[in-house]
Amino acid sequence: MENTVLSIEGLCINARAPILQDISLQVRRGEIFGVIGESGAGKSTLAMAMVGLLRAGCHRVAGKVTLAGQSLFDLSQLQLEQVRRRKVSYVAQSAAAAFNPFYRLGDQVTELAALELGTPLAERRKMAEGLFRELQLPNPETFGMRYPHQVSGGQLQRAMIAMALINDPDLIIFDEPTTALDVTTQLEVMRLIRKIVTARGCGAVYISHDLAVVAQLADRLMVLRHGKVVETGATRDLMESPAQDYTRALVAAKTTTSPPVHAETSVPIIALRDFAAGYGGVSTVRDINLDLSAGHITCLVGESGSGKTTLARAIAGLVDVHGGTATFHGKPLAPRIESRPREARRRLQYIHQLPDLALNPRQKVREAIGRPLAFFGGVTGAAAEERLRMLMRDVELPEDLLDRSPGSLSGGQKQRICIARALAADPEVLICDEVTSALDPLVEESVIQLLLRLMQTRPLTLLFITHNLGLTRRFAHEVAVMQAGRIVEFAPAAQIFAAPQQAYTRTLLEATPMMARGWMEARL
Amino acid sequence: MNLPSRKQLSPMRDFIVSRGVSGAVSLLLVTFLVFVGTALLPGDTASALLGQNATPEALAALRRDLGLDQPLLLRYLGWFAHAVRGDFGTSLASGRAVSEVLLPRLGNSLLLASVAAVFLLPVAVGGGIAAAIWQDSWFDRLLGFTSMLFLAMPAFLVGYILIYVFAVRMGWFPSMSVAPFFGGAAAWINILALPVISLVIIGQAHTMKLTRTAILAVLATDYVLMAEVKGISRRRIILRHALPNALSAILSISILTVAYLIVDVVVIEMVFSYPGLGKLMVDSVSYRDLTVVQACGLLFALIFIGMNFLADFLALLVNPRQREPARGA
Incomplete structure (x- = not known):
């Protein structure tokens, strides 16, 4: 399909034991593709594979990852780096850990613009300011001068989304971007993600263990368990008529209201x-x-x-x-x-x-x-x-x-x-x-x-x-x-x-x- | 940008004040312990000087002359009162001013230690960085093996092995660094070679392992992974993303290495009879030359504490978290 940004076919990744088995999925422009699973389901390995990265000790046994028309595991290291710089961005779970403590936020957010386009400093400041404004960060003019430890967790998470937008990517991977945030901040970030995907028409992958969050954001959803796909489908269908027991249990855990047993006394x-x-x-x-x-x-x-x-x-x-x-x-x-x-x-x-x-x-x-x-x-x-x-x-x-x-x-x-x-x-x-x-x-x-x-x-x-x-x-x-x-x-x-x-x-x-x-x- | 306010400067000032005070207390403790330790040894300067011919009357007279008949605490306080004014007294054994005995020896030791540091630091830090970058390669394994080997070997043994191989068997270098020095640079190289090689071999293992660990810790962070995902080249990741963050650790490690060198110098000077501060201190202990031992102890402690202070101070300087206040204006 012409609209497809990312396609994964039959991907198997092993460490000592299999981590991902026969994963296939497609992400189209303008849609948010949700991946849900508990810890150990292989979510992070999958996220890394989407940018052609395998962690130490992991190796690809079979399958293909195609991003923006390029088969990632067939590229040389230099070509792969170029694809990462131009076509895809990644938003990590802990912004506090994913920003380099040594550099100011503005420099990190615009690093790729400097590397790829040689954009001069003054112009990069303007770019960063624009992005910070778009992401509703306080004092966008001076925000980039701060070091990571000088801003709050919610602001850092938004700064990381700004960093993800700098190269105008075809695909943004959100790896549990709100897990470390409070509910009110989480809602702000969720709103931003929705807005960005709609406005820019890029594809997005949203990985989470929180079904309620994914259900609200994703157009389509994949349930991952023990490295295997449980089921994939439109979010609405999965929520309303899950085909697999595991999905049913996940949905039930979030929706059942078991009225508590009221005790007689209330002393x-x-x-x-x-x-x-x-x-x-x-x-x-x-x-x-x-x-x-x-x-x-x-x-x-x-x-x-x-x-x-x-x-x-x-x-x-x-x-x-x-x-x-x-x-x-x-x-x-x-x-x-x-x-x-x-x-x-x-x-x-x-x-x-x-x-x-x-x-x-x-x-x-x-x-x-x-x-x-x-x-x-x-x-x-x-x-x-x-x-x-x-x-x-x-x-x-x-x-x-x-x-x-x-x-x-x-x-x-x-x-x-x-x-x-x-x-x-x-x-x-x-x-x-x-x-x-x-x-x-x-x-x-x-x-x-x-x-x-x-x-x-x-x-x-x-x-x-x-x-x-x-x-x-x-x-x-x-x-x-x-x-x-x-x-x-x-x-x-x-x-x-x-x-x-x-x-x-x-x-x-x-x-x-x-x-x-x-x-x-x-x-x- | 806002101007640096009082609040911004205070972590640095707090650091200097607190470390200054704790450094002074450590120095005081060291001098007192050295004083007591030397006094606890059997015999004193008088008996050491007079040897076997000592009569009780001669001993008593000499003790009176040297002030050894005073109580220990009084002697310490007397020494201390003079020392704070920069007067370290006279050598009990030779009668010369302590500073006159000490300074040339200090120069020799510093020469030895600094020449060793010049060779040791690039080798060890560079080796550590390379081992981390090519983790688990044959290079890393080889370095890991040799550094464990030398780490497990006592300093004097390394010295004696070098003497055996290069002085006794090959005859390339003298086995003893006997004073007086003359003959210019060539003679110096000749005398310094073996002690410096020993110090480099002993010191590198520790420094290399620490550097490797520091770099590996940084390479395992999320922000290095992030840089990789952004498509930054390996070279730039190491030079721009990883090294600056390991800088404070590497600085501390390097400076502490120099501090440890000063300690190793004592042993190596004895092995090679190198006329430095360490040998002077050990010789003075056998003469019970309290004033010289005391001054040597003070100097060693001063260098060690000073190096530690410098290490922490530089680590503070290169860390934005410490330099910049937590929440900006």
């Missing part, structure tokens, strides 16, 4: 009044009034830097408390964990975002879970063995994992081990700090379902910290919205989502990508 188990906390004398969170109702899930939402984690850590006694009161079952809760009696510590357990960092890599799973059993419950010997097996059953893991090291487990398994470790203390309150944000969508869904099942069988109260409003909508009883260290709105979930009272809550809700058709169009 506050933890109550904060005018609570303030922070690091080194600076109160990062202030004026906090929050009740955690027994048996409920309270979601603490907000963008990065809003103080969610600081507040959670302050409740756990890990951060200096600067004022106000915290009570547990109506009795004052000592501010520092060191001054809390063992019994109080047992009743409040914390699960971290990254299980990799929260588990000692040298400890076997048995030791990791056994320690709180012995420390809080004094359970040892045969009784402990019995409890360990029960806990493994509770978190739905096979018992033989007890003798494994964390290094040999998957991300989802590790997070389940962390949950089991917290449960070993037999707690009343679980603080879950972004416990699923490092997990793939289906694994995230299974961990959420696990937490819900656990809450049915024991009296647990959850403080669930997340930036994922889609998730919050599906399982929170109460929602507290944080902004700049304060709770701007705290209400039952139904009320927050149906009738948000605060402008900021509305902004957040607006920006959260939904699967519904037309969501993106309504925001252009």
Whole structure:
């Protein structure tokens, strides 16, 4: 087809094991082609192959990549470099890492203009200024004089898109460009991408693990799993009538609303009044009034830097408390964990975002879970063995994992081990700090379902910290919205989502990508 | 562009002040430890000078003359009070002013170390960069093997092997660098050759490995990958994208190499009987010549601390993150 910018036919790439198997796709001018898959699906290898690049240790076994009429793997190194300079651009996930810290942004953005066309400096400044203006960057005249570390993550991401536009490419590859951004910034970048592709008529590939984002942006979609194509088709068709089980599960994980089981009582188990906390004398969170109702899930939402984690850590006694009161079952809760009696510590357990960092890599799973059993419950010997097996059953893991090291487990398994470790203390309150944000969508869904099942069988109260409003909508009883260290709105979930009272809550809700058709169009 | 404000300059000033203070404290500690260490050795200057013929009366008299009958702390404070005014006293063994004994030796040592550095740095840094660029090639493997070999070998052994091969068997160079020097440049080359080769062999392994690692770390970054995806040539990626970012690391490594050279010099001077500061210090320890040992210790510490300071200072200068404030106007 004349309109085709990129075509991949039967591409197979191996490292030691196959990474990509028999991948075929075509991208046309003016369309956004979405690639969705979980980590390890081969998304990044595919993205690199689109510019004719194979990472160290990888080799192409079969297949062809044709970009702008040239078969990339048949070109010499010099020809390949020329194609990359003229025909294609790449927008990486972490703009902070993809910009060279040594040079000013303007010089990096216009490097290709200098190399290819020999554009003089003054003219390049003008080009950069124009692009920065197009991408709505602040002070476009002087933005290029900044170094990468001097601008925010969202601005850097936009600067990288400016860099991608400098050579007026036929194809732009977006490799998870919004994963590191807050929802409101993510929406801005999504709008920009849509606008650019429409205005310039270039082709685009958008790679992501977030189905909601891809569903809104892409015209056509390819689902990738374990290096193989699960299915390809128009986004609408895939969303509405997925042919494969895996796609169905992905869609279901984003759309099902499992109404949470409402607990009978709603007595506050933890109550904060005018609570303030922070690091080194600076109160990062202030004026906090929050009740955690027994048996409920309270979601603490907000963008990065809003103080969610600081507040959670302050409740756990890990951060200096600067004022106000915290009570547990109506009795004052000592501010520092060191001054809390063992019994109080047992009743409040914390699960971290990254299980990799929260588990000692040298400890076997048995030791990791056994320690709180012995420390809080004094359970040892045969009784402990019995409890360990029960806990493994509770978190739905096979018992033989007890003798494994964390290094040999998957991300989802590790997070389940962390949950089991917290449960070993037999707690009343679980603080879950972004416990699923490092997990793939289906694994995230299974961990959420696990937490819900656990809450049915024991009296647990959850403080669930997340930036994922889609998730919050599906399982929170109460929602507290944080902004700049304060709770701007705290209400039952139904009320927050149906009738948000605060402008900021509305902004957040607006920006959260939904699967519904037309969501993106309504925001252009 | 906005003018540099006070805020912009302060990281640099903070750095200089804090490192100045910690450097001074380190120097003080070093002189005190050297003082105590020398005093703890059995015997003192008096017994070393008088040897086996010493009578108790002669010893006592000499000790009184040299001020050795004072308590240790008092002697240290006395030394310190003079040292801060630049007076390092007189050599207990020879009676000459310490500076007069020291300065020619310092000159010799600096000559040896700097000639070694001139050969060592380009070889080691260049080798490290080349090994990183052609990672896992036969060249990289060969360098990796030889540098491990020399890293594992004690400095004196390298010296003795060189003496055996080039002085004893081949007879090309003298085995001892005996003073006095005369005969112009040719004689100097003759005397310096083996000690310099030893220092280069000992020092290069460490420097080359560190440089290689620093370059590899930069080559593995996302921004180098980005440059590759942009279609930048390999040559430009290495020269313009990778090297500037490895510059601060390479500078630090180079300067620390020179600092380590100063340490290696002590051993090598002993092996070749080269009349430098290191040999002077070791000889003075055997005479219990406290004032000379003390001054040598001070000089070595000063050079080492100064080099460290310089390394960190230059690293700070070439890093835009440190030079420029986090958020511009």
